[in-house]
Amino acid sequence: MTRSQRTAAFIASRLASVVLTIAGATLLLFLMVRLVPGDFTSVMLGPRATPELRAQITHDMGLDRSMVEQLWLFASRAATGNFGEDVVSHRPILDIVLDVIPNTLALAFSALALALVVGIPIGVIAALKPGSWLDSGLALLSISFITTPTLVVSVILFLIFAIGLHWLPVAGAGNPGDIMDRLRHLILPSVALALGWVGYISRLVRAALLDTLAELHVRTLRAYGVSEYRIVGLYALKLALVPVVSILGIGLGDLIGSSVVVEIIFARSGIGSLIFNSIAQRNYPVVQACVVFIVAFYIVANLVVDMINALLDPRIAVGRG
Amino acid sequence: MAISLRNLSVDYSLPQGTAHALRGVSLDIEKGELLGLVGESGSGKSTVAFALMGLLANNAKVTSGTATIDGKSFDLTKRNATAALRGRGMAMIFQDPMMSLNPVFTIGTQLCEVLRRRSPGSDRKARVGMAEDALDKVKLSNPRRRMNQYPHELSGGMRQRVVIAMALLSEPALLIADEPTTALDVTVEAQIMREIIGLRDRIGCAVLLITHSLGLVTEYCDRLSVLYAGERLESGTVRQVQRQPGHPYTRMLFDCEVPIDRERQADASENRFTVISGDLPDPRRRPPGCIFNGRCDVSFDDCAVINPGDYPVGNEAEHRARCLRLATP
Numbered sequence: 001m002t003r004s005q006r007t008a009a010f011i012a013s014r015l016a017s018v019v020l021t022i023a024g025a026t027l028l029l030f031l032m033v034r035l036v037p038g039d040f041t042s043v044m045l046g047p048r049a050t051p052e053l054r055a056q057i058t059h060d061m062g063l064d065r066s067m068v069e070q071l072w073l074f075a076s077r078a079a080t081g082n083f084g085e086d087v088v089s090h091r092p093i094l095d096i097v098l099d100v101i102p103n104t105l106a107l108a109f110s111a112l113a114l115a116l117v118v119g120i121p122i123g124v125i126a127a128l129k130p131g132s133w134l135d136s137g138l139a140l141l142s143i144s145f146i147t148t149p150t151l152v153v154s155v156i157l158f159l160i161f162a163i164g165l166h167w168l169p170v171a172g173a174g175n176p177g178d179i180m181d182r183l184r185h186l187i188l189p190s191v192a193l194a195l196g197w198v199g200y201i202s203r204l205v206r207a208a209l210l211d212t213l214a215e216l217h218v219r220t221l222r223a224y225g226v227s228e229y230r231i232v233g234l235y236a237l238k239l240a241l242v243p244v245v246s247i248l249g250i251g252l253g254d255l256i257g258s259s260v261v262v263e264i265i266f267a268r269s270g271i272g273s274l275i276f277n278s279i280a281q282r283n284y285p286v287v288q289a290c291v292v293f294i295v296a297f298y299i300v301a302n303l304v305v306d307m308i309n310a311l312l313d314p315r316i317a318v319g320r321g
Numbered sequence: 322m323a324i325s326l327r328n329l330s331v332d333y334s335l336p337q338g339t340a341h342a343l344r345g346v347s348l349d350i351e352k353g354e355l356l357g358l359v360g361e362s363g364s365g366k367s368t369v370a371f372a373l374m375g376l377l378a379n380n381a382k383v384t385s386g387t388a389t390i391d392g393k394s395f396d397l398t399k400r401n402a403t404a405a406l407r408g409r410g411m412a413m414i415f416q417d418p419m420m421s422l423n424p425v426f427t428i429g430t431q432l433c434e435v436l437r438r439r440s441p442g443s444d445r446k447a448r449v450g451m452a453e454d455a456l457d458k459v460k461l462s463n464p465r466r467r468m469n470q471y472p473h474e475l476s477g478g479m480r481q482r483v484v485i486a487m488a489l490l491s492e493p494a495l496l497i498a499d500e501p502t503t504a505l506d507v508t509v510e511a512q513i514m515r516e517i518i519g520l521r522d523r524i525g526c527a528v529l530l531i532t533h534s535l536g537l538v539t540e541y542c543d544r545l546s547v548l549y550a551g552e553r554l555e556s557g558t559v560r561q562v563q564r565q566p567g568h569p570y571t572r573m574l575f576d577c578e579v580p581i582d583r584e585r586q587a588d589a590s591e592n593r594f595t596v597i598s599g600d601l602p603d604p605r606r607r608p609p610g611c612i613f614n615g616r617c618d619v620s621f622d623d624c625a626v627i628n629p630g631d632y633p634v635g636n637e638a639e640h641r642a643r644c645l646r647l648a649t650p
Contacts, residue, residue, distance in 0.1 A: 216420040220484065221431075223374055223415075224491060225408030225438045235434075239425050313425050314471045 007310065014306060018299050025295040026078065026288075030071055033284050033291075060087050061285060074288065083289040088281070093289045097271065101293065104270035106182075107262065108255050110190040112248070115197035120237075120244075122198070123205025128232055130210055138202065145199030150258045154192040154265040161188060189266045193258055197251065204247060208240035215239075242313050249305035253298050323352035324495050324527045329386035329397065331368050331377065331551075340604040342368045343551045345385070350495070350527035350544075355518070357538030357559070358531045359574070360548035363601050366531045367416075369548075370497045373529075374413055375403045391494045408438045412488035414517070416500040418481035422472040428483050429468030432456070435490045455486040458523070459516045478509035485516050492524050499531045514541050535578055539563055544639075547571050550601050552612050557640030567634030567642025569620075570613050573597045611645065619646065 045053060058064050062073060062084075077084060083093035126138040212218065213236050221231050260272030267273075271290055278286040310316045331343040343365045350356045360366045371377045373388060375397075386397035390410050395402045403411065415421040422431060432452035436443060443451070449468065456464035459482040472480055481501060488496055498517055502510040518541065521528050530542060538545045539559055546556040547570065555568040566572040576595045586592050599616035602608055608615070610625040617624065623645055632647035634640040 216415065216417060217423040219376060220413075220415065220421045220487075221423070221434070222376055223407055223411075223413040224435045224487060225404070225406075226434055230434075235423050235426065239423065242425075315424060315473050 010310065011307065014303055018303060021299050022292070022296055023075075025299075026075065026292055027071070029291045029295070030074060030288060033287055034067075057087055063284075074285075078289075078292060083292075084285050086283070086286060088283065093286055096286065097274070097289050097293055100269050100271050100274050103268055104256070104259055104263070104272060105297075106186060107189055107193060107259055107268070107270060108252070110186055111193035111197065111255060111259075112252070114190055114194040115201050118194070119198045119201030120205050120241075122202035123209065124233060124237065126202065126206040127209035127213070128228070130206075135206075138206075142199040142202045145195050146203070148195070150192060150196060151261050151265070153195050154189070154262055157188050157192050158265060185266075185268070189262045189268060192265075193255065193262050196258075197255070200247075200251070201244060204244045205237075205240060208243050209236055212236040212240045238312060242309055242316075245305055245308050245312065249302040252301045256294055256297070323354075323391065324348075324350040324529075325389045326369070326373065327387045327389075329369065329372055330384045331365070331372050331386075332382050332384055333378075334380050334382070338605045341551055341607065342381070342604060343372070344607070346548070346551070346553050348529070348546055348553075348556075350529060352494075352527055353521060353525045354544065355521065355528045355530055355542040357542035357545040358529060358548060359533065359535055359538055359545055361533060361601070363550075363604075364548045365551040366533075366548055367499055368551075370413065370499045370529065370531055372397055373403065373495075373497065374407060374411060375401050408435060408491045410494045412491045412493035412496050414481070414484050414488055414496070414498040414501045417504045418477050418484060419504065421484055422480055424472055427469050427471055428456075428475070429453075432468075432483070432487060432490060435487045439491050451490060452486070455489045456483070458489060458519070459483075459486045460512075461486070477505050478513065481505060481509075481513050482516060485513070485520060489520050489523065493526050495527050495529065496520065497529045497531070500533070501530075502537070503532070503534075510537075535574055547574070550612050551604065552643070554613065554644075555634075555642040557634065557637070557642075561634070561637055561640040565635060565640075567632075567640060567647060568613070568644045569617050570597075571642070573618070611643070621645075 045057065055064075062070055065073070081094060083097070085091065086093050086096060089096070122138055122142065126135045126142075129135055209232065213232065218231060218236060221235055222228075226235070256272070259270060260276055262268070263270040263272040264276060271294065275287060275290045277283075278290065306316075326346070326348040329343055329346045330341070333340045333342050346365070346369060348356065348358070348369070358366050358369060368377070368381070371381075372383055372386065377383070383397045388395045388397055388403065390403075390406060395406075397403070422428070429449060429452055432455065433445070433448040436448040436451055440448075440451075453464045453468060456467055461467055461479060461482045467475070467479075467483075472483075475483070496517070501517065502513050505513060514537070517528065517530075520526075530538065532538060542559050544556065544558050545562055547554045547562075547568065549570050555562060555566070555571045557567070562571060563575070566575060573595075574597075577597065579594060597616055602612060602615060608625075610623075610627055611617070611620070611629055614620050614624045627645060629643045629645045629648065631641045631643050632649075634642050634647060
């Protein structure tokens with residue numbers, strides 16, 4: 001097989017596993033959502049609702065059917081993109097989720113981009129002179145970024161830049177038609193979300209770079225007079241990014257999880273705040289739809305991560321890695 | 322004199338104390354000449370190479386030494402003294418070709434990187450052409466295809482050819498080959514040595530061949546120096562040393578080579594090979610007298626006391642060895 005054929009086979013096998021993973025995750029989530037105590041009717045309608053109304057709502061949500069029937073109904077509809085109608089707003093659940101997803105994706109990707117753009121150079125600088133005061137200072141900075149919870153970072157940023165200095169808007173996702181306004185609303189939440197990842201990425205890049213710099217091929221480049229900056233910033237970095245990118249795939253789940261906190265503090269609409277509110281209401285169908293989207297996003301993100309790694313390291317696509 | 326190395330001493334600081342890896346080693350290599358530097362593991366052969374290149378580990382320190390390369394002198398005790406020569410005046414071929422190329426860049430990219438430094442004025446297209454040409458010269462089949470391949474797609478021998486092509490592109494005055502065939506199949510050894518000699522003939526550089534194999538040296542080198550426990554014990558032309566080893570250590574090294582026509586016993590465990598008994602002396606505390614005294618089969622009382630000078634062997638000026646038996650009373 002040629003390299004392009006091998007790459008095609010690699011991607012095909014990965015796509016097949018994507019479908020299986022989404023199906024498995026959906027089943028697991030369907031069962032787990034039902035473990036949350038309390039039910040929708042008593043939370044939504046309050047203790048004085050009539051039994052008839054309760055029965056009506058329960059029937060509308062399909063909760064009076066057997067578990068197997070519910071699962072089949074959910075899965076067969078979800079497969080065609082139909083997640084049913086929300087009993088609260090009477091809108092299709094798919095529309096509700098699709099409405100908020102762009103906000104969350106914008107937040108997650110801007111945070112990720114920020115973390116990479118800031119984290120990688122910090123890691124490279126730290127690895128240039130290991131053990132120097134600069135390295136130690138950056139280590140302290142990175143570790144304090146990692147250990148400060150997103151919740152605390154969000155509140156501090158919020159208090160300083162939104163409430164105290166009035167530099168940036170306090171809440172919301174901004175005026176839908178106004179790109180600049182939306183970007184201004186994005187700054188604080190994405191910084192809050194990215195900060196921990198700046199720390200993680202810089203530590204990872206530093207460690208992976210130092211490992212790579214000890215390898216013999218680096219000595220070859222040095223022997224042929226290649227400058228240390230080109231060695232660290234190009235030849236060693238490309239190799240060192242492979243483990244970093246792998247961890248990013250797993251980390252994206254954490255990023256979506258943390259976005260729940262950030263979206264609530266900054267009162268942004270997004271999939272995080274939608275899940276939070278739906279769980280509070282025991283609105284299972286909405287929670288289920290949200291989680292299906294998150295799982296799909298997570299899996300696709302990991303597929304992309306694997307493809308990026310195959311591009312970075314040609315040995316991976318061959319199927320040995 | 323194209324290349325000369327004078328009085329090189331290197332210390333390694335280790336948790337157990339300071340190890341003196343090299344003590345006052347001097348070498349001379351003429352242009353177009355192959356000098357074999359022979360010694361057993363731990364004798365400091367590779368330290369000579371890395372001290373010249375300025376690529377010693379961080380715990381190593383050059384305490385004395387001057388290198389003269391193409392008429393310019395370099396004080397090796399200064400860090401990165403020869404940095405300006407890397408990839409220009411000096412090039413190196415390494416022991417482990419499987420590890421000496423970056424796995425995530427193509428052969429072509431790595432060859433062109435050498436040219437970025439060697440011929441800074443050239444454009445990309447010219448560099449690619451020169452790199453392809455170099456691959457062709459080291460007899461790598463299908464050079465155009467190789468340029469776009471990654472190291473893992475090539476065998477060990479092919480990768481070593483790529484490194485030789487790198488050396489070729491950098492057109493050095495001194496080429497250091499540190500055990501270039503040790504990690505390769507015996508069948509490839511002769512081919513790789515032929516390419517190194519071909520490179521020497523093409524650019525007329527001096528070659529320092531570092532090896533533990535006397536066979537390799539006697540077959541390919543013009544002259545040889547014998548290193549033992551960080552000290553040079555003998556030097557001369559290969560013919561001189563082969564005919565009349567001046568130092569007992571050199572003679573014992575030759576005795577350790579297994580002649581191809583030696584009679585073999587049916588039971589392999591019955592075969593007897595010559596070995597040099599004993600171990601290298603402690604590199605932290607040099608014993609007084611001759612460094613080889615503890616393992617020598619012809620030592621006498623003075624050997625434990627007097628550190629021998631570098632005496633001529635026979636009537637030939639170039640052939641010298643550090644053995645008291647050669648001292649004229």
